[in-house]
Every structure is written in C-alpha cells, then in structure tokens.
C-alpha cells in the first residue's frame with residue numbers, strides 16, 4: 001500500500017487492523033425539525049438549516065415571549081399566527097425549505113379571553129400551511145401574568161381535541177428541569193442567553209418535587225380525554241431523566257431539544273444513549289431555536305454525527321431525524 005509514496009516506513013495504518021468503512025450517507029441524511037420558531041430568526045440563521053441538511057420544519061407560531069404585551073390578548077396571539085403564516089412563502093422560497101407552521105395557544109403567559117382563539121383555531125387547522133397544533137401544553141410558572149392549572153388544562157385539552165378533529169399532530173412543551181443546571185460562566189444572573197426578565201416569573205402552578213413529570217402525566221391524561229392517539233402527540237424538551245418514564249408509561253413521541261444545552265442539559269450523547277437502549281421508534285430531535293435565546297442550529301447535524309460515533313446504526317439515525325418526523329407529519 002505505502003510503496004507508492006517516497007517514504008517507505010510503516011504508518012499507523014499498517015500497524016492497525018485496517019480501515020473502517022465510512023458511511024458517507026451520514027453527510028446527506030435529510031432531517032426534519034418538528035419544533036422551532038425559525039420565523040423569529042434572522043436570514044443568516046435560517047440559512048444554517050439548509051446548509052446542514054434540513055429538508056423540512058414546523059415553525060411554531062405560538063410564543064408568549066414574542067409578544068411584549070402581558071397579559072396576552074387574543075389579537076396578540078392572532079398576530080403571531082398570522083405573522084408566521086405570512087412570512088412562510090418567502091422563507092420557503094429563500095431557503096429552499098419545506099416549512100410549515102404550528103398554530104397554538106402557548107401557556108407561558110396568561111391569555112385573556114382565550115375562548116375567542118379556540119373558536120378560530122379550526123379555521124387555521126384547515127389550512128395546508130398548518131402542519132401541527134403547537135406549541136401547547138402545561139407550563140410550570142407563567143411570565144408576568146399567572147394562569148391557573150385548571151384553566152391551563154382546559155385550554156390544552158380543547159386544543160388537543162382540535163388536533164384530533166383535524167388529524168393533526170400536537171406538539172407539547174414540558175417544563176425545563178433546572179435542578180442540575182449550572183451556569184459556570186456567569187456570575188451575574190442565573191439564566192444566560194435568554195431575553196426574559198426572570199424577576200417577572202410568577203408562582204409555580206405545578207408544585208410537585210418533579211414538575212416536568214407532573215406536566216407529562218397531566219398532558220397525557222388530557223390527550224386521552226381529547227381522544228388524540230399517542231402517535232399524534234409529541235412531548236418536547238425531553239431529557240435523559242424523563243425519557244425512560246415517557247417511553248415506558250406513554251405511547252407518545254419524545255423530542256430532544258439539542259440546540260441549547262446550556263439550559264436544558266441535553267447532549268447528543270444523551271440522545272444516542274436513549275436510542276441505543278429503547279430503539280429509535282418514538283424518538284425525535286428538534287432545535288426549538290428562537291430569536292429570544294442563544295441556540296445553535298448546527299447542533300442538529302452535530303447530533304446526527306455524534307449518534308454515529310456513539311454506535312447508533314445509520315438506519316436508526318435516519319429513522320430518528322427523518323422517517324419518524326415524516327410519519328408524524330404525514
């Protein structure tokens with residue numbers, strides 16, 4: 001082998017057991033981001049999706065943090081939905097992305113007179129551009145204006161019913177588990193990289209020792225009440241600690257948010273470990289990237305490569321990042 005080169009000394013290759021075949025298809029696996037807020041990003045950030053192999057995405061039109069008005073009025077929420085829908089054609093065209101929109105009432109801040117919104121969501125759900133009801137689901141503590149658990153359950157259940165009626169998937173956030181999160185690089189303030197005044201957070205309405213699991217349990221009950229099949233519901237912001245519970249006790253999809261580990265603590269290794277242990281069937285990956293927090297869009301592609309390095313088969317990786325979301329979104 002080495003004799004074609006002028007230097008005829010053995011190399012590492014000749015001491016080793018030979019070259020491993022490189023699965024070059026990893027470089028071209030398309031992926032789908034089922035949960036982001038890319039309509040709130042810059043052109044340059046959206047370009048990163050295309051550059052790193054994203055084929056399709058669902059941009060959540062819901063986001064209390066994107067409207068500065070609190071308590072949130074129904075027209076504030078309508079503005080967010082319509083803004084995402086109206087930007088959609090240019091985003092699709094400019095970035096060559098099969099983007100769609102998620103429509104929903106976020107529970108991160110109380111929304112007044114939310115009945116008015118529930119009345120019109122079915123009209124949005126019927127649009128071709130709308131691929132999901134989201135993001136919805138219980139929130140542990142609201143920003144500026146608190147929302148009782150009973151009302152949050154009501155608004156969530158009724159949106160899950162709309163998802164069931166329209167045969168759409170529902171994307172549900174789950175509370176961040178900040179128990180073990182440390183911010184070693186920040187002395188001042190405990191949430192770096194988030195445009196949110198934490199002093200305005202209200203008292204938690206989920207009060208157990210483990211609010212993330214409490215929220216998951218209630219959300220799953222609401223899904224059953226609403227008659228939405230498990231394979232049409234995604235629980236977002238999964239992590240290594242909650243994933244086994246969800247995989248063993250529910251029939252929902254789990255989605256790992258990989259683009260801001262500084263807050264959620266999810267690494268590509270965590271995703272690989274869960275896929276290795278439980279198989280790829282109900283696992284998804286998402287960026288949840290939004291203009292209000294520090295996030296890394298390339299983390300999605302990095303997760304694909306890292307899963308391979310961690311020993312996950314190429315076929316399983318492809319299922320997690322492409323086939324599963326495709327099936328979910330039909």
Ligand SMILES: [Zn+2]
Nearest residue numbers: 036060135288
């Ligand atoms: Zn989100």
